[in-house]
Amino acid sequence: MAERSTAAVDVADNSGDDPLTAKADTAATDGVADKQKTADTIAEATEKKAVERQSGEKPSLTAPELHSGHKLARRYRLEECVTRLDGFSSWRAVDEKLRRAVGVHLLPADHPRARSVLAAARSSALLGDPRFVQVLDAVEENDLVYVVHEWLPDSTELTALLATGPLEPHDAYQLVSQVSQAMAAAHREGLAHLRLTPSAVLRSSTGQYRIRGLAVNAALRGITAERPQRSDTEAIGALLYAALTQRWPYDSDAYGLSGLPKGIGLLPPDQVRAGVHRGLSEIAMRALANDGATASRQEPPCTTPDELAKAVAAMPRVKPPEPEFTAPPEYQRTTYQQGTYGRPQPHPAATQPVVVPPPPLHSRTGRALKWAVSALLIAALGLGSWQIADRLLHQTDTVESPQPSQPPVDDDEKKPRTGEHIPIVDAQDFDPLGDGSEKPDQIKNTYDDNPDTFWQSDWYATSDFGRLKSGVGVVVDLGKVQQVGKVTVSFIGDTSVELRTTADETSRPISFDAYSKVAEGTGTTVTLKPGQPLKSRYLLVWLTDLPQSDDGRFRGRVVDIKVTS
Secondary structure (H helix, E strand, O other): OHHHHHHHHHHOOOOOOOOOOHHHHHHHHOOOOHHHHHHHHHHHHHHHHHHHHHHOOOOOOOOOOOOOOOEEOOOEEEEEEEEEEOOEEEEEEEEOOOOEEEEEEEEEOOOOOHHHHHHHHHHHHHHOOOOEOOEEEEEEEOOEEEEEEEOOOOOEEHHHHHHOOOOOHHHHHHHHHHHHHHHHHHHHOOOOOOOOOHHHEEEOOOOOEEEOOOOHHHHHHOOOOOOHHHHHHHHHHHHHHHHHHOEEOOOOOEOOEEEOOOOOOOOOHHHHOOOOOHHHHHHHHHHOOOHHHHHHOOOOOOOOHHHHHHHHHHOOOOOOOOOOOOOOOOOOOOOOOOOOOOOOOOOOOOOOOOOOOOOOOOOHHHHHHHHHHHHHHHHHHHHHHHHHHHHHHHHHHHHHOOOOOOOOOOHHHOOOOOOOEEOOOEEEEEOOOOOOOOOHHHHHHHOOOOOOOOEEOOOEOOOOHHHOOOOEEEEEEEEEEEEEOEEEEEEEEEEEEEEEEOOOOOOOOOOHHHOEEEEEEEEEEEEEOOOOOEEEEEEEEEEEEOOEOOOOOEOOEEEEEEEEO
16 A cells, blocks of 8 residues: 555654644644654654655755745745745745735745646645635746745644644534545545645634645645545544544654554544544544454445545534533522511521521510501501502693693604615625635625525535535625614525624624624524614624525525615
8 A cells, every 4th residue: 555655654744844833833742741852853854754765856955045024026025934844945924915924835946846836736726615725826936936825823723722632522523524525625626635634724713624735735745645535535534533532543643642552553532532422433443544443344444535524424413512501599588587687697507598487475565566566557558548549649630631831742753663674775795704705796686676586605515504614694784874673584495594783884894703693593584683672784694504406405595685674
């Protein structure tokens, strides 16, 4: 199995050469024992030897000597070198034209792998799949070849996540599901990763996993494989194994994780750590190439990312953990004993208050006190009744004899008018968790009052957007801040939808976190009524679960949106 040896060399590497991972690698491995640092050095040396053996080149290449502040194409300003290895360097940089952070790979134009890196970068850029960190530019100029890609400061790489412990079953399920589906899509376009390590997988703040270095990371190192699909599938299995156990599924330490004991082979994850989800443990074993595991497996192995994605989809969905609620303290009744009201009392040891009956009044003084209190109560009730009756009679006289100078006020003038139609001035498709756009040319169909036209989303493999994101939607603009009573949305097919709003009155927010949910519902015609009075200019109609169309795929279709006061 030639590809097995290539994958083993690849996954054992811990060089941290990607610009997006160097900082997280350092944080994840702080405090690791000296033996871990030694293992990392050995792993780096192993990779260098593997690169030399596969490409036949000499190890005398040096990375371009550039410095912080250097500009490429008068646009990309280099900020910090995070990796320098085998004749190439990786940098954190700033795109001064768009004012955003980017990552840059640099190598000499005469580097033996320069042409393959350019080809890999351009092929990856053509894929345009938002599940991958996007290649933004691939250029050869001034004896340099450089590749510019996205920099995601709000994402955390898997290496750092695993440094704190294994993932929860739901997170591990999302990891293997999203990564396998993304790699299956890449292989359908003829693209392989071949270096799918924990440092190549990022999790965003919204829980979406993204993969960086598609084709490019392997090209930078000259890594190839006879069976690329098998290599990437095994790598996904290794990621899942590490997510479940916080152990690397080989007998060498890597990525801040301890390897398995030597000489015992590959144990299933549920035998390495207690409490591991059994279905996910089986999925990991089906993806990993190991003779011992193959002999004990009941299900057939998964040899391609597509087979792995189908195996994950076929298993029962792992639900997220239920939120924990703190029980409120038990209600304590307070009782007052005779003669102790208003005086501080010591707290009894028992949890339940003890009710002490008042002592019997048998003396002559007690009987006199009882009659005095009764007389006072009767007098107070009589006085109160007289005052209430006088007040009621006074109000009756006022109603029967209104003054001419104070005409009654019409109640309708006090109440705001409701039920009036509020026209929609403009609308915009909203996909902040994906590629940023979903059929923008059809967006006017959502408020044209034509039941024969509609706006539709992209298609997805499942009703929950292929587990790629939490939803897509339409932002409507009312032109100014107005009182909103309800929003009625018509769909083709039963659709789950939320109504969200923002406090921003001047511009349409582009971040999903800027909108807060005020109502939700499901159906073909859904009326969304906020629980409290709502004044807003921008309203987000957010689709969260899609119906199945005739072709078997899932997409949302909005026929009409109406807003009333």
